[in-house]
Amino acid sequence: VALLLTSLVLPNAHAVTINWVTVGDPGNTADTTTYGAVTDAFQIMKYEWTNSQYTDFLNAVDPSGTNPNSVYKAEMGSNARGGISFTSGAASGSKYAIRTNMGDKPVNYVSWFDAARVANWLQNGQGSGSTETGAYTLVGGQTSGTAPAVNSGASYFLPTEDQWYKAAYYKGGSTNAGYWDYATQSDADPTAVTADGVGNGSAAGTGNFANYNLAADWNSQDGNVTTVGTNGVASAYGAFDMSGNLYEWNDLTGAAGSSRGLRGGGWDYDEFDLSSSVRNTSGPSNENNIFGFRLASPVAVPEPSTWV
Numbered sequence: 001v002a003l004l005l006t007s008l009v010l011p012n013a014h015a016v017t018i019n020w021v022t023v024g025d026p027g028n029t030a031d032t033t034t035y036g037a038v039t040d041a042f043q044i045m046k047y048e049w050t051n052s053q054y055t056d057f058l059n060a061v062d063p064s065g066t067n068p069n070s071v072y073k074a075e076m077g078s079n080a081r082g083g084i085s086f087t088s089g090a091a092s093g094s095k096y097a098i099r100t101n102m103g104d105k106p107v108n109y110v111s112w113f114d115a116a117r118v119a120n121w122l123q124n125g126q127g128s129g130s131t132e133t134g135a136y137t138l139v140g141g142q143t144s145g146t147a148p149a150v151n152s153g154a155s156y157f158l159p160t161e162d163q164w165y166k167a168a169y170y171k172g173g174s175t176n177a178g179y180w181d182y183a184t185q186s187d188a189d190p191t192a193v194t195a196d197g198v199g200n201g202s203a204a205g206t207g208n209f210a211n212y213n214l215a216a217d218w219n220s221q222d223g224n225v226t227t228v229g230t231n232g233v234a235s236a237y238g239a240f241d242m243s244g245n246l247y248e249w250n251d252l253t254g255a256a257g258s259s260r261g262l263r264g265g266g267w268d269y270d271e272f273d274l275s276s277s278v279r280n281t282s283g284p285s286n287e288n289n290i291f292g293f294r295l296a297s298p299v300a301v302p303e304p305s306t307w308v
Contacts (some may be wrong), residue, residue, distance in 0.1 A: 015126055016053045019046040020029035020297065023167045031179040033276060036165040044159055044167045045294035047228035047240055048106035048248065051076075051083030051098055058084065058096040061131050065095040069131065069141045071117055072096065073109040081224050081289045082109055089291045101198040105225045106292040112158065112260045112284030113143050115249050115293040119156040122295070126296055144285040146258050149249070157251075157295035161261050161279075164250040167296075168185065168235050168242035169276045170263065181275050183242035183264065184208045184232040189271040190243060193231050201230035208232060210244030211267050212274055222268045225289075231272055239294075240300075246292030251282060259283060264288035266290040 022044040030037035036262035040045055065088055076082040083102030087095055117138040123134030132138045135154035142148075150157040159167065168183035181187040186208040193201040199218045202208035209232035214223030229240040242248070242264050252261040260279040265274035268290060272278060282291075 008307070010240045012079045016056050016122075018053075018295075021046045021234075022042065023163070023170075023237045024169070025172055025175055025177070027172060028166065028175045028177070030081065030162075031165070031169065031276065035276075035279075036170055036179060037160055038160075038166050040160050040298065042159075042163055044163065044239055044295070046234075048246060048294050049110075049115075050103065050228060051105055051107045052103035054107040054110070054118075055084050055096050055098050055103075057121060059093050060127055060194060061117075061121060063089075063093040063095070063191045065092075069113070069138075070143050071131070075289070076109045078109075079109070079289055080219055080221050083107060083225075084257055098179050101219070103198060106228055106241070108225065108246055108289045110249075110291060110293060111143070111287040112147055112249045112282075112293075113138065114287070115295070116147070118293075119154070119158065119295055122156040123154060144283075147251075147284040148224040149258055151188075156295050156297055158260075158293065159250050161250045161252050163262070163296055164242075164248065164261075164263055165276065167237055167239050168245050170236060172236035174175055179276060179278070180196075180236075182208070182210070183239070183274075184210060185236055190232055190274065192227065195224065195226050199224060199226050201226040203231050203233075205231065205240060206230045206233050210271075210274055211241070212265055212269055212271065214268050216267060225267055239284045247280065247286075247290050249291065249293045262291065 024041045026041045079083040081147040117131035119135040120131045152211040163175040169179045171177040192213045193214035211226045213232045216226045234240045247262040247266045262280040
C-alpha cells in the first residue's frame with residue numbers, strides 16, 4: 001500500500017523538492033527492440049538529480065562528515081566536472097557545499113548504490129531518515145556486489161529499464177503509439193548544444209538538441225555537464241535530458257543483480273549513444289563523471305509547495 005507523502009516528509013533544513021512528470025498510457029506495446037512495455041502508469045523525475053539536491057542529501061545524512069557508506073566521492077570536489085565540495089572544518093550539517101555554477105547541473109560520480117540510498121532516504125521522510133532500508137534493503141553498509149531488488153510497496157526507486165525507455169522514447173497518446181529514436185521526440189540526430197559561461201545549454205529546453213559530443217565547452221573544459229532542462233525539448237511525457245548530459249542508472253530488464261543498466265548517453269558520447277538502440281550495463285558500484293540518475297515513483301506526488 002502506497003504511503004501518503006504528507007505523512008512521510010517532515011520539515012527539515014535539507015528538504016529536497018522534486019518535480020515529477022506522469023508517464024501514462026498503461027499497457028503500451030514494446031518497441032521493436034522489445035523494451036518499453038509498462039503495465040501501470042508511473043511517475044519519473046522531470047530532471048536528472050542535481051548537485052543541489054545531492055548536497056542537501058549529503059548534509060542531512062552525514063552532518064558530521066564521516067562519509068558513511070561512501071555516499072560522497074572525492075572527485076565530486078576535485079574534478080572540474082564534479083559539483084560538490086567537502087570541508088572538514090565546516091559546521092555540522094554544512095560540510096558539503098555546491099561548487100560555483102554547479103548547483104543546477106546533474107550530479108555525477110554516483111553509483112547505483114548511492115542512488116538507492118537516496119531512494120531510501122526519501123522513503124523514510126528525508127532529514128535523518130535511514131539510507132539503508134526502505135525502498136531497498138542494503139545489508140552491512142553494502143557498496144558493492146549484487147544490487148538488491150526494489151522492495152514491494154516502495155514509493156521511490158530507480159526506474160526499471162522498460163520504465164526508463166518508455167519515459168524517454170515512447171510517443172504517448174495511446175497504448176500503441178510507437179517510439180522515437182531520441183528522447184527529444186525525434187528520429188533525426190539531435191544538434192549538440194553549446195554552453196554559456198555558467199554552463200547553461202544553448203537550446204533553452206526547446207528543439208531537437210542535446211548535450212553530447214564534447215560540444216558544451218565551459219569552465220575551461222572540452223565538454224561538460226549543463227544545466228538541467230536547458231538542452232533539447234523534453235520527451236513526450238515531459239522529462240528533460242533523457243538523451244545526453246549524463247548516462248542514467250536503471251534496473252535492467254531480465255538481468256541478474258550483478259549488473260545494472262545505463263541509458264541515454266552523455267556529454268562526451270556521440271549521437272548513437274543517445275538513441276534508443278544503445279543499451280549499456282555496469283557494475284552497480286561504478287561511479288564516474290558520466291553517470292547520474294533520476295528516480296521513479298508509482299504514487300501521486302504532491303506539488304512541490306506541499307513538501308516543506
